[in-house]
Each structure stands twice: as C-alpha cells, then as structure tokens.
Amino acid sequence: MTHVIITGGSSGIGLALARIYASRGARISLLARTLPTLEAAHSELTKSGNADAIRIESADVADEGQTAAAISRCEEAFGPCDILITCAGIVEPGLFEVVSPDAFERQLQTNLFGSIHAVRVVYAGMKQRRAGRVMLVSSGAGLIGIYGYTAYSASKFALHGFAEALRSEARPHGVKISVCFPPDTETPQFTRELEHRPPEAAVIMGRVAPWSSDAVAGRIARAIDRGDFEVFFGWTLWALGRFGSTVKPFLNWWFDRAILRISRSR
Incomplete structure (x- = not known):
C-alpha cells in the first residue's frame, strides 16, 4: 500500500491532496504545527476511510530535529515513504524594510528549509529502493518577484533551484523530483495573507481569480502520477515558467508603471 507523507497536510492544498490519496486507499501521514x-x-479523513491508514504528527518543519523525528515515526508505522509532498509554508507580506528579520528568516526556514528537512529524511531510502516521488510546492511568486513579498519570493525561487539540482542527482537512482507553482489558492492562509497584502502587489497577483484547493490538488496529483517535473497553473504561470527571460522584462515594465501610479495617488 502506498505511503504518502504530506507536510502542511492539515488544511488547504495539503488536506485536499490527502483527500485524493485517501480515496485511492493509500496510507497517509500528515505533518503540521497545530495539533x-x-x-x-x-477526523474528516477517517469518516470515509480506514482510520488505521491515517496518521498525524505535530511538528514544525522549520525545525530539522522535529521533522526528522516525526517522519521517522510515520515510516515506522506505515513503512517507507513512497510519495512526499511538501505543502508546509507561510507567507507574511510586507515591504522589505518593514518586515522584521525574524519574520523574514521564518519564511525562509519554513518554505525552503522545511522542505529540505523533509526530503532529507526520506531521500536516502528512496535511492536505496530506486523508487520514490517528491513534490515540492513552490509558488507563482517563485517565478517572478512580487512587490511586498521579498522573503516569500526568495524562499520559493530557492526551492525551484533546489528542485532542479536534486532532480539531476535523483534521476539516475529512480527517484522522481517535481516542483509545482500554484497561483493564489483559496486556503485559510490565503485569507490571512490578503489582510496584509500591499495594494501594489494586487496589481500583479489580484488580476486572476484564486483557484480552489481541490483544483490545485487535483493537478498536483495528476502530475505526480505522470512523473512531470514542473507543474504550472494557468497560461500566465506557464508562460513565466517556459519563457520567463523573454516575458519578464515586459511584465516588470508594466508592473513598474502601475505601481508608480498607485504610489502617486497616495
């Protein structure tokens, strides 16, 4: 039976993915901070499935020790990890000079190193078995820098680079690495984020309606099934992913003009 480990699996995209794999009869381990x-x-997942196939672990993925201990307990209970999906992440918008050093580092530690910590626990076993799939959840903000999202964009850009490098290392050993770039998605975190999003950021991010977490999760699951490396959502993010060096100069020119108009109107 497939063992799927999902960090950030208690809500949003992570929980939507858990529903998908629960419907497939997989063993599922969920990690998140809030018990x-x-x-x-x-409770939700066990209503329609086998309670013995769902495991939860409270852990902060930014803490390498907590992450390693939690995932090790999951593998002891359900067997080696077949699929790891790193959904755990935080976003705290704000201008660079306003965001505290602690808040900046917290986003890097959770979004980037939280994923790395989780991969480190399962990667050696996957290599040894010559099987395993890892899906790293980046963001559209990992394809183009967003006003007011210096920490978040930095963490998500770095996650893309990590995925590209690890893919090259993992491929000869039968381990498939993937990375996805979700757009704004209807999650509890997105609701909190909007309260602090600068109006200038809405010029870039607010022109496309947010996706549902179920729609994003469905596309991620299909990409894992196919073994796709990069997963984009909508033509805009696809174009950024495929032709970023060509289209970003124009986009940045347009965004700069729009941001300047907003600044002058204040």
Missing part, C-alpha cells in the same frame, strides 16, 4: 487542526483533518 487541533491536524485532529480535525484526521
């Missing part, structure tokens, strides 16, 4: 939210996710 009550994890318990609510466990």
